[in-house]
Amino acid sequence: MESFSKTEMQHTLSPIDGSVFVSRQLADEHQLLACVEQATAAYNSAEASWKLTPLSQRKALCKQAIEQLLSHKEDIAKELSWMMGRPIRYAAGELAGVAERSDYMIEVCQQALADIQLEEKPGFTRYIKRESLGTVLVIAPWNYPFLTAINAIIPALLAGNCVILKHSAQTPLCAERLYQAFKEAGLPEGVFQYLHMSHANTAKLIAHEQINYVAFTGSVYGGQMVEKAACGRFIGVGLELGGKDPAYVREDADIDSAVETLVDGAFFNSGQSCCGIERIYVHQHAYDEFVSKAVTLTKQYQLGRADDPSVTLGPMVRTSAADFVRQQIADAIEQGAIAHIDEALFPLSQNGTPYLAPQILTDVDHSMSVMTQESFGPVVGIMKVSTDEQAIRLMNDSDFGLTASIFTQDIDLGLELGERLQTGTFFLNRCDYLDPALAWTGVKQSGRGCTLSQLGFEQLTRPKSFHIKHR
Structure with a gap:
């Protein structure tokens, strides 16, 4: 894998007055690789593997994280207005959508992730399990920074995956707010992390062998870059690329x-x-x-x-x-x-x-x-x-x-x-x-893949067949 680019500063200019609203140092190679290693360890840990954590516990932790996020909605509304220019009178409304979508995905995950039972066949037991993938990289945009991110984060975690979030340079505080919410909810270390990264390092991270799925929302050009970075890795790539x-x-x-x-x-x-x-x-x-x-x-x-x-x-x-x-x-x-x-x-x-x-x-x-x-x-x-x-x-x-x-x-x-x-x-x-009960998907240059609804869980799991012959 190519080496990562050197660390640099990222400055977010507010559209309100052009001032620098927030500055963050971008992650260096050591931080990037440490993040992936931590996610991999949390996923595979012999003592506390996230993929083996009971679904009931994963549901409770996700619900608690959303409650923690909503408890800061007034401060978040101000941050949204300054980072991306949404009128303050509407800014907090996005979090209501986060709650609606999260509640629905938590409600239906039991059914969406259930084993697929087949008709009886004498002398055999057959069924299909939905297994988690590993580490999911979520690349979120600035225009609906919480909604677009939560579409992938919640079902990914519910399915037993670990998540690394890379948010737009325009809305870096959204990644930090989500991380803090999951941390306060008590998620095990390494299960949910975020990175502020350059485009070049993001592409190299997609190519990392321990990244198992990429959920991207953004421009057609950005989607092409994600596909190019993932080319030859045979991993799933979900692309939501906008429309006319x-x-x-x-x-x-x-x-x-x-x-x-x-x-x-x-x-x-x-x-x-x-x-x-x-x-x-x-x-x-x-x-x-x-x-x-x-x-x-x-x-x-x-x-x-x-x-x-x-x-x-x-x-x-x-x-x-x-x-x-x-x-x-x-x-x-x-x-x-x-x-x-x-x-x-x-x-x-x-x-x-x-x-x-x-x-x-x-x-x-x-x-x-x-x-x-x-x-x-x-x-x-x-x-x-x-x-x-x-x-x-x-x-x-x-x-x-x-x-x-x-x-x-x-x-x-x-x-x-x-x-x-x-x-x-x-x-x-x-x-x-x-x-949230309907599949969110597009055709042509609007992308491919699916989020929301029960079908959204299929993108974040893989089928594993069990074929048992009895004596």
Whole structure:
């Protein structure tokens, strides 16, 4: 294995004012290897092997860890606002989702991890066990730093794996908060650890022979780098890589409900959501009403510092991200798109800053990058369609396939249309929500693998068959 790069400092700049919010020294080679050795020892220990710890005990410890995490929700909310720019009024809400997802996974793990019993065969006993893998490396992003991490951490631990968490350089305190919660809950040493690492060292860690699975959430480019680092190791790699999620509003839809739901789906978290709404197709008979009401609602957002309780739209995570969206908007307008939101309504929205006004574009088409490339910002294009067939074709005309939504009062027809969409999750009359009982997965460049639901445990275990012949 190649040598690890030398240690260096990591500085997290707050999108609120550009100041250094937190600095951390990145792990050196000794710390990285010691972390892996500790996880391996905790997994295989003859005296206190985590994989042999009773499931009831693993469940209790995970539950206690989440309770410990939630007890610090006010402080965590402030940290989130400063690290990634989410308005303080919404920041603590992510922890409610952590509790919901964790509770569900703890509830269903007994069934999800149970042995698979086969029909009786005279003279034989046969069954299939679900065995843990070993050490799981979780690489988490900054946009939903606790939710995305917990999707893999809790089922991995419940299944009997040890976990090493590498969090985004933008949200390092999230890794430390999770570590502290599990430590206070009483997890044995080495079962859950974190590392602040450079990209180069992360790639080399993935190549380490004692890393048995990688759960990555991030960009398509990042997913390609993870696959490359794991190439030839024959380990599982779960990739959640984002999307360009569409919605279709049919002529018979409840327009007020569709507007409220989709505007929130497009602009919550400043549009920085993997399953956020990035393109909307509206039937021509509902188009004018939908656009008018969507523009009116969007103008009500308050853009400002994330630590201001009155603010409903915070800055993007960094200026370069805002500049990318600005360029998409400018290119679309140059190609004939119409911008409906006057940026002057949002005085803080200025070039050279991460503060960006929300924008609705019409007269858009798929020759424009704003309708085909992931924006990950507060912009949405709205396109008029004349038929269901046209809408489905345009919704599927994408390199991504994470979620897709249809709004209609005809449930049966909506389901029929949903069957034809190339997507991991189909929503009817809602969007931008993860139900922990449902598999979270994507197709095409949205990635591969699965988290949440009972199926999520299958990614973090391996089947082992038992075939016993009796005398």
